[in-house]
Amino acid sequence: MRRFLLISSCFLLFSCGLPMLKNMEEVSLVNAPESIENPYFKDLDSYIFKSSISIYSHDLSGILVIKKLSNTSCRVAFTTEFGNTLLDMTITPTGYEKHFAIQKLDRKVILKTLAKDIRALTANDLTAKKAFRQGEKEVLMGNLNKFQLYYFFKLGRLKQILKTTKNKEKLKIQFSFDEVGQLNLINLAHEGIALNIQLRPID
């Protein structure tokens, strides 16, 4: 009984570290999948979005094109609605290679943040390191570089990805669906910086 209480309190301690995992119970990985599938970016394919970026009350809209090259790398272009390329870069598993950026966007902090966000959004097949469960909700955690990615599934559908350090939320990616269940909005919100990215699939 004492051992059971000890294990339970350990689970409680870990699961309470992040507010999003509150009331969730860490469960054994034995019954969880070995790797975490990101159903929206699992294929090495092209993905096109109408996007709005809001940074410190400045709004920028355009078309975001993502071509997946591997599970953690992709080529990305951001253009205006008129087609002018504003940014073109390859996101590698740990960094990025800039091909083109207009002067206004050509800042290390902007390119690095975008690369990290898109890598977190599109990562697929990460090894599951932890699993949590509560009713119809399941959370799988995998590591991406020095961050943890928590994948929140509800009835088997991926609803949210949370990127964190050991105990702090950094980025929240939420997936919304239309009435027939098609993905129609991806919202990326940063913790601590007023940076918000909205992506609507147009392909």
Added chain:
Amino acid sequence: MPILKSTFFVLFFTCFLGWSQQPLSKKEELDFLKQVKQTSEHTETLKGQFLQTKQLSFLEKSIESSGNFYYQTPNLVKWEYKEPYLYGVIFKDGSLLINDNGKKQDVDLASNKLFEKLSDLIVNSMNGKMLTDTDFSTSFFTENGEVMAILIPEQKQLAEFFKAIELHFNSVTFLVVQVKLIEKSGDFTLIKLQNLQQNPSLDASVFTH
């Protein structure tokens, strides 16, 4: 023998393509510019549809969008995307009025050089003034019966965005029917203007935000 045959075809079509694009003589160029100017002077309004195709080198498929456009002399333009998303912009009095699927925004063109240049580009393509703009080095060709102008930006700000701009003119109406914006990387945006109506009556509400 098959190699000889295919070489012949390659050569034939290379020559054919080479011949199909002929530079205009100085006289033809002056006549053409005169015609465009006359058309522009007799054009108060324009409306039509556009089909936009964006080609990125790393993408197998192109990105297509389409919608309606409206122009009123001297410098009012509305560009309205209908597919695959709703997005409208009105270039008006030094401002860019954006309607992004219901979300409205005013952008001061003076603070946004890219959109200021785009505004000039769209307006001056419609009225033909781009052809005599000293910000570009311009050369003229005929291609399949149409006159094509190739404009190379001389100004640093424009050269950041475009390596060249190709404008195609209808040989009867002398209106622009196709715009190709070529970027430094070789990626390009092709805009085809269709169902052009010259001097239709346009309701003032068209240019209302």
